[in-house]
Structures are given as C-alpha cells and as structure tokens.
Amino acid sequence: MTILDGKKVSNDIKEEIAVEVSKMVANGEKTPHLAAILVGTDGASMTYVNAKVKACEKIGFNSTLIDLPEETTEAVLLEKIQELNTNDDIDGFIVQLPLPKHIDEQKVLMAIDPDKDVDGFHPTNVGRMALDLPTFLPATPFGILELLERYDVETSGKNVVVMGRSHIVGRPMSILMSQKRKAGDATVTVVHSRTKNLADITRSADIIVAAIGISEYLTGDMVKDGVVIIDVGITRVPDETKKAGYRLAGDVDFASVSPKASYITPVPGGVGPMTIAMLLKNTLLARERHG
Numbered sequence: 001m002t003i004l005d006g007k008k009v010s011n012d013i014k015e016e017i018a019v020e021v022s023k024m025v026a027n028g029e030k031t032p033h034l035a036a037i038l039v040g041t042d043g044a045s046m047t048y049v050n051a052k053v054k055a056c057e058k059i060g061f062n063s064t065l066i067d068l069p070e071e072t073t074e075a076v077l078l079e080k081i082q083e084l085n086t087n088d089d090i091d092g093f094i095v096q097l098p099l100p101k102h103i104d105e106q107k108v109l110m111a112i113d114p115d116k117d118v119d120g121f122h123p124t125n126v127g128r129m130a131l132d133l134p135t136f137l138p139a140t141p142f143g144i145l146e147l148l149e150r151y152d153v154e155t156s157g158k159n160v161v162v163m164g165r166s167h168i169v170g171r172p173m174s175i176l177m178s179q180k181r182k183a184g185d186a187t188v189t190v191v192h193s194r195t196k197n198l199a200d201i202t203r204s205a206d207i208i209v210a211a212i213g214i215s216e217y218l219t220g221d222m223v224k225d226g227v228v229i230i231d232v233g234i235t236r237v238p239d240e241t242k243k244a245g246y247r248l249a250g251d252v253d254f255a256s257v258s259p260k261a262s263y264i265t266p267v268p269g270g271v272g273p274m275t276i277a278m279l280l281k282n283t284l285l286a287r288e289r290h291g
C-alpha cells in the first residue's frame with residue numbers, strides 16, 4: 001500500500017511555483033496577487049482561508065484577505081466583487097464557500113470575472129471545463145488529477161466511482177476523469193444519496209473518489225483488493241483526547257480500507273494541501289494570462 005502524500009507533492013508544487021515567481025520578479029514582471037473574501041466566522045472556512053493566505057506568503061505571492069461580517073448583505077458582497085474585478089493589481093480571487101444562508105451563492109459566483117475566477121466556479125469556466133477548453137480547473141479536482149499523475153496511477157480504462165455530486169468536487173471530478181487526458185480516459189460512475197446497491201458499485205471500482213461529507217462512511221467491506229482511494233472528506237469529529245476537542249476524519253474509514261488499497265490518500269495530508277497548491281497554480285496562470 002502506497003500513501004499518496006499530498007503534503008509532500010503540494011510542497012514540491014509550491015517550490016516549483018516559487019521558482020517561477022522569482023524568475024518573474026527578476027524579469028521585472030508583476031508579482032502574482034491572490035485575494036480571498038471570507039464572509040462570517042465559520043471555523044473551518046477561517047482555517048482554510050488563512051492557510052491559503054499563508055501559502056501565498058510562503059511562495060512569494062501578494063495576498064489580500066477581505067474579512068466581512070456574517071451580517072454582510074448580498075449587495076455589499078457583490079460590490080466588493082466588482083471592486084476586485086476592476087482592480088488591475090488583483091490577478092485572481094476567491095469567495096470562500098459556504099456563504100451565510102441569506103446570500104445567493106450562485107448569484108455571487110456569477111458576479112466574479114471569469115478571467116479572475118481562480119476557483120473555476122463561474123458557469124463560463126465550468127462550461128469551458130466540460131468542453132475541454134483552457135480554463136481554471138477547480139482546485140480540488142485539479143489537485144486530485146495532479147496527485148494521480150505524479151504517482152503514475154493508471155486511470156485509462158479503469159472503473160472510477162465518484163461518491164458525491166457536489167459542484168465543487170464530485171461533478172467536476174466525474175467530468176474530468178472521463179475526458180481524454182492524463183489521469184483521465186476512465187469509465188466513471190457517480191453515486192449519491194439516492195443510489196441503490198451502493199456497496200455493489202463501490203466494490204466494482206478500481207479507483208474511488210470519496211466526496212460525500214460523511215465521516216468514515218466508506219468501509220473495508222465496500223471495496224475490492226487493490227483499490228485506489230482518494231479521500232476528499234474532512235470533518236471535525238468530537239474527540240476529548242485531543243487538545244482542540246476534535247480530530248479530523250475523512251469520508252473513508254482508513255483503518256479498514258487501507259489494508260485493501262494499493263494507493264490511498266491520508267486525512268489530513270492528502271487532498272487538502274493539494275487544493276491549496278492548485279489554487280496557487282491557477283493564480284500563477286491568471287497572472288501569465290493577464291500578460
């Protein structure tokens with residue numbers, strides 16, 4: 001069993017980006033600049049956004065964190081987005097999800113200039129992704145493809161089961177892995193909350209991407225020997241033995257699944273760090289595309 005070490009691979013990618021940034025700066029070009037909007041004080045979102053900003057600093061990007069209170073109106077948020085759209089100093093930006101319930105998420109994502117949409121969530125970019133045109137791939141699926149590629153995991157002709165159909169992970173993952181590409185050319189099945197005989201389907205999978213948001217849902221009896229496991233889940237599970245009062249769990253029961261797996265991502269240290277690295281990669285791309 002091989003651990004797909006997202007922490008190590010993401011560090012490699014960040015180093016590669018840092019080299020690019022130093023070259024750009026040495027050539028008198030502008031430093032890439034990522035902005036992130038966070039609305040409210042959701043613990044997990046704050047952790048993720050802070051990690052993104054910190055990663056920018058580490059590799060030599062400029063970063064701006066726009067921290068808005070929970071009560072922020074949709075109109076004010078849309079104004080902030082317009083400011084970032086028209087600010088030439090910002091190459092790319094993200095609005096951290098989920099947003100408070102009184103804000104229409106789709107409306108917000110549609111307000112982002114597709115050329116600065118480094119999360120790849122704007123309908124234009126989702127469409128471009130589906131049509132295999134140059135775009136910003138959403139960071140988590142992009143990170144999974146990169147991890148599979150760098151470990152030379154064979155995907156061509158394999159049965160891939162994507163668990164979950166979210167706009168951020170499951171849906172794009174299923175599209176990307178069915179496309180003609182490295183880490184693609186797979187036969188993809190999407191399973192979700194209405195799927196019947198789910199375990200029969202997961203047991204036929206060569207590769208499983210678990211992105212359902214239910215901690216330790218996929219157990220050893222649901223997979224076949226030699227399966228490749230990508231665990232996207234990251235849930236805080238109460239644990240009094242931990243100083244923080246919780247531990248982080250994936251969607252996969254690592255203890256029972258890992259003995260049967262040929263490759264598996266750990267949680268934490270698997271998909272999570274890759275997401276951040278690919279967001280940085282998209283920001284570098286945005287800088288290069290803006291010329």
Ligand code: GUN
Pocket residue numbers: 094095096097098119139140168275
């Ligand atoms: N919430 C969970 N994942 C993501 C992500 O990749 N981008 C944004 N903006 N919000 C998220």
